[in-house]
Amino acid sequence: MNERPRGAGGGGPGRLPRAPYEKELRRLQIELVKLQEWVRAEGQRVVVVFEGRDAAGKGGAIKRFTARLNPRVVRTVALPVPTDRERTQWYFQRYVEQLPAAGEIVLFDRSWYNRAGVERVMGFCTEEEHRRFLRQCPVFERMLVEDGILLRKYWFSVSDAEQERRFRQRLSDPTRRWKISAMDLESITRWEAYSQAKDEMFAGTDLPEAPWYVVESDDKRAARINMIAHLLSTVPYGDVRLPRLRLPPRPAPTGYQRPPRHLQTYVPDHAASLRAPNHGPAPGADTAGGRGDG
Template identity: 60%
Template sequence: MTPENHLELMRRIERDLIDGYDEELELEIEDRHLAVPGLSTEDTPETRSARQHYFRELFRLQAELVKLQDWVAHTGHRVVILFEGRDAAGKGGVIKRITQRLNPRVCRVVALPAPNDREKTQWYFQRYVAHLPAAGEMVLFDRSWYNRAGVERVMDFCTEDDVEEFFRSVPEFERMLVRSGIQLIKYWFSITDDEQHLRFLGRIHDPLKQWKLSPMDLESRRRWEDYTKAKEAMLERTHIPEAPWHVVQAVDKKRARLNCIAHLLGQMPYHEIERPAIELPERVRHPDYIRQPVPDAMFVPDRYGDEDGPTPDAG
């Protein structure tokens, strides 16, 4: 690799890390320059403007998601949303943006581990069925029953006969879900070979994200072409009218998040549900009530407070 290519690669890694830190800034972002210590990535009026535009759109779409949530709960609608894609494709990032401001009792995420010995002997779809939504719920699967057509097939965790049976069964399984009144929405997050390589390097360079790199991820990197063949077969054989696939171009993570959320909002005829006016009641006070003091030893040390400031009389 030439010095120029190495420098450009490091710049791209830094930009990717900035995107990752933005994930933590989104709840409290302000319209001002926010520098991340230790990174020298370009910071220009154009990049700041692009980030501000992204945040404005994200917050607008999240406000619509709240309306969608209220509509789902009010109407008793049932929704299942599948998020599939290669490792580091950005599935977790968009799931986080969707759920960030929603009620976890209405919108919940399912991310199942590898099946245990007992689950391996069950009907393949059985452990997923237990997590399907009741009335008024949205369930987001961070990877789903399509593991069989992807990682399990590529890593030889199942036989080709198992895969063929899956392809025969899954269209009927999904049609059954739809007939029962569950809306099924399927997303595949698509990234390039080069972009996955970049994101893996970013995780290697970011101590806060190194835990995301597992031996399975590294092996999946080596088997890129095998995953491509598996993905192509999966999309071809499971793209059905009742539950079609929607491919999200995910090389640009922020655009992918906005595009996916906007598309999701367009899949349901939701509208704003009128809420009753809320009035905060007066606190009931009793003159004979005496609050008991809390021993100092029970308090968490105030390492970041104002040493000279007063201690509030908290409850």
């Protein structure tokens, strides 16, 4: 499974238009809720690994995946640099602590594969540590699968031209500037080294029990749709009968009087400066005549 040629696009003949993207994403997110309820009802354990190039769209896919789900059931793990103590532990140890219990889904925003990628390329691990990882990782993952964990591994692939475009976009956007670091920029000058590391990683860890699935991600919208649809197709989830709920009638007032508003500190109405003049309060505003929330 080799990386695409440099400069090659992966989004097909054109970017997926917004309207069909949002329609299908909505449908898939409804299915993800069904998956969540099935996982919780059946006591299943699901692990999804998100790996790939810097700026390949992993974070955006995770965001759309989790947008409509219960954070008590679906949890994203993005571990920081290991502490001095963690560096002396078995390499997989801090990841084991994050694995799901029954009824949980854990998404790894980068994972134990750091050792086969950035650590390998940037020299943060020794040759022996890297070789040991490639020996132990298949054993580790087979143990997870044998124990009943549903493990899915996705590699987000992006062309060098698209990666550079996204890097430039992040550098010029104050809301995205935090998403890029000097380490990320190293990936431009080490493109082939990362490709070789990825090929070596795939050769050792693309297992029948836990295969790698490549997501072409030059088109972010298509990548999100494709990844979520594929994951759903690989899990034998079904509908779970939920208890029927009915909104009770609101009881009649009993004489409660709200304390005077001046006794509470309200945030300034910054939104008022954005409204057209003379339009009055925003719809649903808590006016003096309402019961309020106390």
